[in-house]
Amino acid sequence: MKYRLGIDVGGTNTDAVILDESLNVIESTKSHTTPDIETGIYNSMKTVIDHSGIDPNMITHAMLGTTQCTNAIVERKNLAKVGIIRLGYPASVSILPYTAWPEDMVKVLSGKYSILHGGAEYNGNPISDFDGNELRQLLKDWRGQVESIAIVGVFSSIKPEQENEAAAIIKEEYGEDFPVSLSSTIGSIGLIERENATILNAALHNVIQRTANGFAQSLIHEGVKNAKTYLCQNDGTLMSIDYARHYPILTIGSGPTNSIRGASYLADSKNAVVLDIGGTTADLGVLVNGFPRESSIAVDVGGIRTNFRMPDIISIGLGGGSIVTEDDNGDITIGPESVGYQIEEKSLVFGGKTMTTTDIAVRLGKSDVGEYQNVAGISLAFAQRVEDKIQEIIENAIDQMKTSSDDVDLILVGGGAIIAPKQLQGVKTIIQHPQGSVANAIGASIAQVSGDFEKLYSYEKVQREDALNDARSFAEDQAVAAGANVSTLELVDVNETPLAYAPGKTTKVRIKVVGELN
Incomplete structure (x- = not known):
């Protein structure tokens, strides 16, 4: 028998589940998230393994959904010193890197940037020739002052060659292991938002290394030595630990998507609204054909506007611990x-002195947690008014x-x-499942691996079918790099967007494929 271990770290609780080969949940637990994160992960992992009684060597896959990258950006902690290289001189100099960024974030990241020759027009023609010697001189000046570099070429989503050439030079000068983030592999077409996303990805290098190493060490400490390890992406799929080390920004927003995927599995539904109520907040998302609906607009991450893929999520300040x-x-x-x-320390039903929404649920007979007599003094009329308010908040969302x-349908x-x-x-229908409290960890455990590719094609120069096949090939390569079994890959989404402002029937093509774990 083979097993999967799934762990999801939330702001209040760290959940863990063990699934068997048929994806049946055989053990689950919910424990408090600890200030250092790692302790909570280890505690939950140890609990489910001990209670299940299985041999840790029989765990073949281990998945982690974590908020550490999100928290690092929001809290401005543990971020790498980033150097930004924009390829686009003499164009693009009117809006400099870090424009509209919070000042405290710029200070944390060092604020170093340079606009070098290079870049492309929307049709792929060069703005100016890339100059390798110009880059080498810059790297000489920056040596020892940056820990990670973000390379951003104008319209590199059409012509990524200059970014790749610049990355090769950086590896020559700083070593093969020096972290480099390429905008052509991270964001969409718009320069500034794509640049911002690439900078954040570069800034998260130290965080993701610590997270990945800590997860691997926790597994080994608990005797899980034969498992392939994965981190959760924000589209409801997984990526290998090695892939995540290069693209940490893809973990941002993965918590809600884990819940959406877990909800889909538990309810056996592919199209519904999902409401995940935690201890502090409630997240709402939408299932479309079994996957979370993506946001169609630029998304702010820690006060920074980006255009990399993000789930369409609404978060409201309503949870089981809400005061x-x-x-x-x-x-x-x-x-x-x-x-x-x-x-369990502060809520009335547990002997505390703070009234929470959980106390109201117990007073109304909807739950039997804690001690009912501790809330018996709350008037029924008041409790009903609180529930009416909760109902209004949820309905609006x-x-x-x-x-x-x-x-x-609501899951x-x-x-x-x-x-x-x-x-x-x-x-129309509210669907609940007995294991819904750990839907996020279940979502992490049952997820597939995805590949997502986007590029502009001129349908006057390239046949539509050839363009779609080309984009699909790149998406499949990404999925395999992220840990998918090549023989299981399937196409799940094709999106074609004509660009009216560009000649030659220019169309933005986006392809998504998914596959089973390797």
């Missing part, structure tokens, strides 16, 4: 403040995610799901 208050006018406030992982006025997951009302306007 409930009433002012002198009788107005009720729920969250966004939360007792978080301290719920669901309405924002809908693309039509039709009622939708309800997460440890805080006990606070949700039994009926919601705009919702």
Whole structure:
């Protein structure tokens, strides 16, 4: 028998599950996320392995969904010193790198950048010739001052050759192991947003190395020595640890997508709205053909505007630990403040002194956690008013995610799901599963590996079929590099967007493929 181990680190809880060969959950646990993250991961891992009684050597795949990269950006901690090389001189100098960035972030990343000769027009013609000697002189000046480099070529999504040439020179000068991020492999067409995403990817080098190494060491410490290791991506799929070391930015937003994929599996549904209520926040996403719907607009990450792929998620300050208050006018406030992982110390049902949404759920008879007598003094009328407020918050959020006025199916997951009302306007059916509290860890465990490729093609120069086959080939290469079994690859999405402002029937082609774990 072979097993999978899935772990998901949230702001309040770290969940872990073990699945058998048929993807049945044989053991699960939910424990508090610790300040150092790694301890919580190890605690959850040890608990499920000990309770399941399986031989750790029989675990063949181990998956981790983590918020560490997101937290590093938001908190401005543990980020690498980044040097930015933009290929596009003399064009593109009117808007410099780091434009509109928060000042504290620029200071943390060193603020070093240079605009060198190179880059391409929208049709692939060069803006100016790339100069390797110019780059070598810059690298000589930067030596010892940067820990990672982001290379961003104007329209490199059409012509990536200059970025590749620049990367080769950096490896010659600084060594093969020096981290280099190429914008042509990370973001979409727009220069500034793509540049921003590439800078963030470069900045996360130290964080992802520590995360990957810590995960591997925790596995070995617990006797899991034969498992292939993966990190969760933000499109609901997985990538190998080695691939993640090069593309840490793809882990940002992976927590909600794990829950969406886990919800899809538990509910056996491929099209629905998913509501994941945790201890501090609730995340809403949409399942489309079994995968999370992606955002169609640029997304801010830690105050920085980017255009790499991100899930279409709404987060609201509502969770099982959300604090409930009433002012002198009788107005009720729920969250966004939360007792978080301290719920078993501070919530009324556990003997604390802070009223939370969990206390209200127990008072209304929706849950039996803690001690009921501790909340018996809350008036039923007040508790009902709080639930009405919770219902209003959730219904408004669901309405924002809908693309039509039709009622939708709602899959309800997460440890805080006990606070949700039994009926919601705009919702046809509410689906819950007994293992929904660990849907995020399940989503990490059952995920496939994906490859995603985007490029501009002129349909006057290239036949449409040839363009689609070319893009699919690159997407498949990415999937295999990320850890997919080549014989299991299948096409899941084709998106063609004509660009009216560009001549030659220029079309943006985006291809996504998925495959099973290697």
